[in-house]
Every structure is written in structure tokens, then in C-alpha cells.
Amino acid sequence: MPRRFLGICLSVLTAVSAPALLSPALSAADDIRFDSAAFDPDTAFAPSASIMADVDATLAIAKKEGKLAALILGANWCHDSRGLAKHFTDPAVASLLAKHYAVKFLDVGYLEKGVDVANRFGLPVYYGTPTLLVVDPATETLLNKDNVYLWRDSYSMKMEDVRASIEAMATSKPVAETVPDNPALQDALASIDAFEEKHARRIEAAFSVVGPMLKAYKDGKTPENFENYWGELRELRYGLTDDVTALRQGVWQRYRAGDADLSVTFPEYPAFSWE
Structure with missing residues (x-):
């Protein structure tokens, strides 16, 4: 298989004095400080006994410190996930993160974890690694729904765009648009939600097919049809x-x-080869 595949990642699918980096065993009472000299962007996504417990701890710390929670779903095998972690070491980005965010890198493994985190904050699935969720810890409201897909291409993002987005999300909380009491509008939006949910479930099911193939690939084996399935x-x-x-x-x-x-x-999508 061509080596270009490794560059596809899931894009083709914290806070720190630099960012505060949360350990897997973190409790909400722990005092977190990030050592920028010790931070390795290539190993930022550490396996955890409970990804949801890490989310809970991060939200508790963010609430206690009056910050936003930045939850990053990703993996060390993904070059875009590592790319975002590296962007976070930029001094200007690190300063913004330290001021405004409590951050946690959440390891999704080989796509077998993390969907429950996306669901918790109103997404039917995560559509790429990394997925950056900026959450108000008091209400658990997802604040960056308009740019949540942006980060799956983190490796190729310009640093100035990363800085601008991190700052904008911290300083201007978006307000959800209220849907008027108009049956036609409500029905149309509900039908789009149902359409997305239907195909999000197909994507989640596909993770269980492609994820093990990805692990085998990373272990030095190339499963038959892997690149086609991934594509x-x-x-x-x-x-x-x-x-x-x-x-x-x-x-x-x-x-x-x-x-x-x-x-x-609605558009029509072809069935997966394995469906």
C-alpha cells in the first residue's frame, strides 16, 4: 500500500503555560499545570481506563476555574491529531489555551471509543480525528458546532488560523438560533436531523469494520481491501x-x-462494499 495512506488519517477522517494537560487518573481536585518542555505532541493521546471519567474531570476543572472545556477526540496514529497537538505548543496558542481552557486529549483507540462523548454533546458521531469540542462546563453546551469539522484537517491548517479560531471560540460564545414556531421549518429541520442520524449510524458501524483493519495495518499487516474501505x-x-x-x-x-x-x-449515498 502506498505510504500516502498514513497522511490521510481520519481527516480524509491542553490548556498549556502552555496548555493544562490532564492525566488519565486525574481527579477534579488535582492542580494541573503543563510542562511545555515535557509535552510530546506525538504521544498526546494516552489510553485511559475511562474516557467519560476524563470528560467529567475536565468539565469539573473548567467549571471550578471559570474556563471552557476543550475535549479533543483523536489518536496518536493520526497525523492530523498529532498536528493539532503540535499547533497547541505554539506560544501564542498555548497562552490562549492556558487563559481560557481546561484541555483533555481523549484517545479513541482504533475507532472503538469516543462516539459516546460526541453523543453527550449533541453530535451523532465524530466525523474525523481530531474532533475538537469546546464545551461550556456549566451547561454542557457545545459551543463550536459551526466549526467542529474544521479540525479533522489540523495538520494542514495554518498556524494563524488555529490561533484565530482558538481565540474566537473563547471570547465570543455563539448563541443558538431559536427555531420559530413554524411547522414547515420545524419539519424540514427535523428531517435533516433524521437524515444525518441515519448515516451517522452507518459511519459508527463502519468504525467497527475499518478500525480493526487500521490496527492491523499499524501492526505491519495490510488487510485486503483496507484502502478501498477506508476511502x-x-x-x-x-x-x-x-x-x-x-x-x-x-x-x-x-x-x-x-x-x-x-x-x-436528500442526496443518495452508495452502500459500503461490506454492507
Whole structure:
């Protein structure tokens, strides 16, 4: 298999004086300080006995310190996950993180973990590694739903864009748009949610097929059809997020323009080879 595959990652699918780095055994009472000299971006995602316990501890610390929680779903095998961790060592980014965030790198293993974390904060699945979730610890509201897909291409992100996004998320909390009491609009948006949920479940099921193949690949073996399967999964992950975003924007635009017909035409996706 061509070595270019390793560059695909799941993109084709903390806070620190530098960021505060949370250990797997962290309790909410622990005093966390990040040693930038000891931080290794290539090993930032450490396996944990309980990924959800790590989430709980991070939220507790963020709430106690009056900060936001930054939860990063990723893995050391993923070059984009390592890329984001490296971006976090930039002095300007590290300063922003130390001031505004309690951060935790959450290891998703070989795609067998992490979906429950995405679900907890209103996402049907994670669509790439890394996925950066910025959460208000008091309400557990996901604050960066509009750019949650951005980070899966972290390796190729420009540093100035990383800095700007980290700062913007900390200083301007978005306000969710209230859906008016309009049955046509509500039905259209609900149908898009159902469409996304349907295909998110296919993606989650695909993780259980492709994840073990990925592990075998990383162990020096190349399972038959691995690259093809990985490519099919990538196409759905990227296609679904792009399409759902466009569908929602289109419905809102038609509603604001006064259109009475807000019906939605959904794209069709091919079945996976193994389905």
C-alpha cells in the first residue's frame, strides 16, 4: 500500500503555560499545570481506563476555574491529531489555551471509543480525528458546532488560523438560533436531523469494520481491501457533513425569503462494499 495512506488519517477522517494537560487518573481536585518542555505532541493521546471519567474531570476543572472545556477526540496514529497537538505548543496558542481552557486529549483507540462523548454533546458521531469540542462546563453546551469539522484537517491548517479560531471560540460564545414556531421549518429541520442520524449510524458501524483493519495495518499487516474501505468511509464522512450543512443553510435561506415550500431533497449515498 502506498505510504500516502498514513497522511490521510481520519481527516480524509491542553490548556498549556502552555496548555493544562490532564492525566488519565486525574481527579477534579488535582492542580494541573503543563510542562511545555515535557509535552510530546506525538504521544498526546494516552489510553485511559475511562474516557467519560476524563470528560467529567475536565468539565469539573473548567467549571471550578471559570474556563471552557476543550475535549479533543483523536489518536496518536493520526497525523492530523498529532498536528493539532503540535499547533497547541505554539506560544501564542498555548497562552490562549492556558487563559481560557481546561484541555483533555481523549484517545479513541482504533475507532472503538469516543462516539459516546460526541453523543453527550449533541453530535451523532465524530466525523474525523481530531474532533475538537469546546464545551461550556456549566451547561454542557457545545459551543463550536459551526466549526467542529474544521479540525479533522489540523495538520494542514495554518498556524494563524488555529490561533484565530482558538481565540474566537473563547471570547465570543455563539448563541443558538431559536427555531420559530413554524411547522414547515420545524419539519424540514427535523428531517435533516433524521437524515444525518441515519448515516451517522452507518459511519459508527463502519468504525467497527475499518478500525480493526487500521490496527492491523499499524501492526505491519495490510488487510485486503483496507484502502478501498477506508476511502469509502472517508467519502461518506466528508460528503455527509458537507451535504447536511448545505441542506440546513438552504432551508433557513428559503424560510427567511418567505418561501412556503421548505421540503428537502436528500442526496443518495452508495452502500459500503461490506454492507
